[in-house]
Amino acid sequence: SASSTADGVAVVGSGLIGRSWAMLFASGGFRVKLYDIEQQQVTGALDTIRKEMKLLEQSGALKGSLGAEEQLALISGCSDLREAVEGTVHIQECVPENLELKQQLFAQLDQIVDGNVVLSSSSSCLLPSKLFAGLVHVRQCLVAHPVNPPYHVPLVELVPHPETAPATMDRTYALMRQIGQSPVRILKEVDGFALNRLQYALIGEAWRLVEAGIVSPGDLDLVMSDGLGLRYAFIGPLETMHLNAEGMLSYCDRYREGMKRVLKTFGPIPEFSGAVAEKVHQAMCVKVPDDPEHLAARREWRDGCLMRLAKLKGQVQPP
Ligand code: NAI
Numbered sequence: 001s002a003s004s005t006a007d008g009v010a011v012v013g014s015g016l017i018g019r020s021w022a023m024l025f026a027s028g029g030f031r032v033k034l035y036d037i038e039q040q041q042v043t044g045a046l047d048t049i050r051k052e053m054k055l056l057e058q059s060g061a062l063k064g065s066l067g068a069e070e071q072l073a074l075i076s077g078c079s080d081l082r083e084a085v086e087g088t089v090h091i092q093e094c095v096p097e098n099l100e101l102k103q104q105l106f107a108q109l110d111q112i113v114d115g116n117v118v119l120s121s122s123s124s125c126l127l128p129s130k131l132f133a134g135l136v137h138v139r140q141c142l143v144a145h146p147v148n149p150p151y152h153v154p155l156v157e158l159v160p161h162p163e164t165a166p167a168t169m170d171r172t173y174a175l176m177r178q179i180g181q182s183p184v185r186i187l188k189e190v191d192g193f194a195l196n197r198l199q200y201a202l203i204g205e206a207w208r209l210v211e212a213g214i215v216s217p218g219d220l221d222l223v224m225s226d227g228l229g230l231r232y233a234f235i236g237p238l239e240t241m242h243l244n245a246e247g248m249l250s251y252c253d254r255y256r257e258g259m260k261r262v263l264k265t266f267g268p269i270p271e272f273s274g275a276v277a278e279k280v281h282q283a284m285c286v287k288v289p290d291d292p293e294h295l296a297a298r299r300e301w302r303d304g305c306l307m308r309l310a311k312l313k314g315q316v317q318p319p
């Protein structure tokens with residue numbers, strides 16, 4: 001059967017991110033062992049995955065060429081770490097964002113694995129030099145940072161330890177492409193990687209504009225969702241420069257002084273607390289009250305939008 005011949009992947013930690021990785025690997029035809037320290041958690045995760053895959057199939061948004069039942073047959077729960085990682089080509093760690101916990105887990109894995117498997121962490125902010133310090137198999141280690149919700153937002157940041165082998169980056173890059181994700185190579189580790197550095201630059205200036213009373217919180221979000229964000233779903237900020245003049249050099253010639261003048265007026269790092277936080281919170285709650293039901297409904301709406309956008313992006317790929 002397909003499940004006995006397919007390459008195997010282990011997912012360690014079956015929370016929000018672990019479940020998404022399991023679904024993505026299964027969509028690419030990989031056999032997935034899902035491990036968690038809580039046996040209950042694995043059982044619940046398999047249940048949730050079944051429901052989600054059925055819904056995705058019904059709405060025509062299931063990834064990959066296999067049906068939901070075939071993909072579900074590829075995923076099995078596992079309560080023994082050694083058994084979970086046995087014979088796998090890739091281990092995706094998805095335990096809570098806690099350095100000591102992750103270090104302990106990688107030290108444990110370091111003693112179990114051979115020289116072939118890739119050890120990959122989903123960490124959003126911990127640096128590879130901290131996560132993988134002192135491991136025998138450090139050449140096989142890297143961070144593969146997904147974006148929430150990973151099933152609908154394909155970007156994955158690959159971040160190496162200074163000693164990570166180029167082959168480890170290459171293999172993981174190819175694996176991510178195989179499961180339909182969009183990998184990027186972060187060539188040297190840096191706090192926040194690339195995505196969060198860009199995100200925090202935006203959040204910082206958004207906060208300062210609201211704090212200074214220049215724009216309301218609701219209008220600030222519209223600047224992105226009805227403005228910049230529309231083209232950023234298709235072309236990045238650098239290509240935007242290239243297209244908004246007669247090429248990049250022409251853009252720099254035309255706008256460098258203006259950009260530098262404005263950039264010089266950026267304020268200090270906001271506190272993200274106190275009266276401004278209260279004000280922004282209240283404004284957000286007008287649209288989306290912060291009780292679990294309203295938040296969940298809004299996330300579901302967001303994911304539906306992202307699914308339709310993914311379909312559109314598939315249709316409009318340039319030749
Ligand atoms: P979560 O709390 O939903 O799931 C963590 C799971 O790990 C739980 O099921 C827990 O029982 C299990 N666990 C705890 N200790 C374990 C151990 N020693 N061995 C095996 N399993 C263990 O967390 P979530 O949101 O899935 O995050 C996981 C990782 O993914 C974190 O590093 C986080 O920074 C990263 N990440 C999270 C994103 C998000 O938006 N939630 C986005 C991108 C990355």
